[in-house]
Amino acid sequence: MNILFDADRRLRNGWWMLVFIAFIAATRVVYAPLKAALAQLGVTEAWLEPVPFLLTLLATWAVLRLRRERLASVGFQMDRRWWRHAALGMALGMGSLLLAAGLILAIGGVRFQPDPERSLAALGYGLYVFLFVSLLEENLFRGFLFQRLVAGAGAWVAQIAFALLFAFGHWDNPGMDGTTRLVASIELGLAAILLGLAYLRTRSLALPIGIHLGWNWAQGYVLGFGVSGMDHPGWLQPVFxxxxxWLTGGEFGPEASVLGILVDLLLIGLLWKWKGLAPASDAVPVAPVAATPTALPLNG
Structure with a gap:
């Protein structure tokens, strides 16, 4: 068996994953000096928020150029359907977070009071911040790497692997210890499966990006909970x-609550029932790629 190429003389998925990881590693090397250079030019911290996502998008574009594929092939098809799915995802994300918060409220775990420093400007800034967080994390966790693992090893292998990776990626967050670490890791792993299923049902990143954005924004900048242990100014303040x-999530946020886990399971069940718009096969469609690729124009 040829360990480099498959029967169609295409580079195997595992090697493409390594190429992508190499490109991501290169962006990590340039990130710090690039950020410092932009800061010296007077670019404020707020305007630097998109930089990590843009660097990962550049890495994705580079590996797709080698594969002679368009950027749309990983789920960035910026058409009307894409925007509809993004809006639907945001509504689902916000609705599911509000459901989790409502359950915590119903058991007497929290009450809410207005934040005296609330402002529409803070709400807008929070939407901007979490938009790029969602774009970054979905591109990394449901983008090229996830899709190549789905194509090479199957959907469930990819789902389990990236659920573990997503949960492990939050282990250094504030408050990640004791019972919180256990409950939050389970919730984050289930959230990754939910977001992966959102991609598999649509073959687009729009729905997972929207869900991710809606949940985080409503959690932090609307209700004032911690977001994976990170504090954000909210329109409201939760008073525990x-x-x-393990019931309320505490300072970590509803992601450390068993009620958050319950909501994840509910959404996974709904997406599981929904047939979506994905092709019948679990494999991600891949255009034929020659062993020695040549560059073709890409859309962005």
Missing amino acids: QGQAT
Whole structure:
């Protein structure tokens, strides 16, 4: 068996994953000096928010150029359908977070009061910040690497692998210890499966990006919870009522609550029932790629 190429003389998926990881590693090398150079030019921290995503998008574009594929092939088809799915995802993300918060409220775990420093400007800035967080994380966790693993090893192998990776990627977050670490890791792993399923049902990153954005924004900048342990100024402030952290999520946010897990399972069930718009096969369609690729124009 040829370990480099398959029967169609295409480079195997595992090697493409390594190529992508190499490109991502290169962006990590240039990130710090690039950020410092932009700061010296007077670019503020707020305007630097898109930089990590743009660097990962550049890495994605580079590997797709080698494969002679368009950027749309990984799920960035910026057509009307894409925007409809993004809007639907945001509504689902916000609705599911509000459901989790409502359950915590119903058991007497929290009450809410207006944040005295709330402002529409803060809400807008939070939407901007979490837009690029969602774009970054979905491009990394449901983009090229995930899709190549789906194509090479199957959907469930990819789902489990990236669920573990997504949960492990949050282990250094503030408050990740004790029971919180256990409950939050389970919730984050289930959230990754949910987002992966959103991609598999649509073969687009629009729905997972929207879900991710809606959940995080509503969690942090609307209701004032911690977002994976990170504090953000909210329109409201949660005041916890002394219930166990594994019920309320505490300072970490509803991602550390068993009620958050319950909501994840509900959404996974709904997406599982939904047939979506994906091709019948679990494999991600891949255009034929010659062993020695040549560059073709790409859309962006």
